[in-house]
Amino acid sequence: MEISELKALIVRSLDSSSDPGEASRLLEEAGVSYSFGAGFQDKVLERIASTGNAIVREMESVRNLNNIFYRIALSGVAAIVILLISIFMMQGSLSVDAFLGLGSSYDESLLYLLTGN
């Protein structure tokens, strides 16, 4: 196809009343075609496999973090329970005073301790 004919075809193809399918076919015949290089499919699948592995690795690390969090949380809960039991055994109750270690102190002795009289 001559360049002048090609130019006319390009302009004509952009006319809203023209048949777009025919123009694209004629342009392809004239050599205006595009394609990806050889092995394009394989490259896409390779990249999907590698991104898939990255996602799996990310999910595993999140799962590991979750496991670590649960272990720390369980240890914390166990420590709190042991603390409560020991406070109950030493103070005989779980009141605020017992938590502060004041459960078995009399007011007078506390006053004595604070004032020295």
Add this chain to the structure above:
Amino acid sequence: MIRESYRQKSDTELVKSSLEGDKQAFSEIVKRYQGMVARTVKAMLGDSVFSEDIGQDVFIKLYYSLSGFRGEAKLSTYIQKIAVNLTLNEIKRRKRFFSTFSQKGNNEMYEFEIADHDTEEKKDARELVGKALKKLDPKFRVIVVMRMLQGYSTKETAEILDIPIGTVLSRLSRAQEQMRIILEKM
């Protein structure tokens, strides 16, 4: 033999198989639509290795969004939408890059790669179309590519670009005018 069986499957069947983890089915989708994606990406960005990367990104994005494909539109339209969005994003990214690092500002880095096995006439035709597309504003270029190279109707173009038909028609008219001026100077 196996390849042949995939070739005969419909898009819907291939999507279903791909979602079940069948890589061969997805490979067939890539094979079926890589030409269409190449036309959009390479005509919009130029014919370079970077365009091939964007082409790969289109199919990777498709792979991870297949579960969201409900089959209301054709698979080709769905893929074309992804290709157009990624390409326009890449043009914006390149413009930002060049406006930051280059004095020329709006240089888009549009490249041509003319295959050696093409005849002189075909090389000239590709060069002419490539140079003309490069000079068009991206919002007109995408309309021209959809119409002139992909052969989409006004309605299909509007659906892919997610804009009203009236907007497509007005942009098409302005693109035609710009293209006429560009081609006269070449």
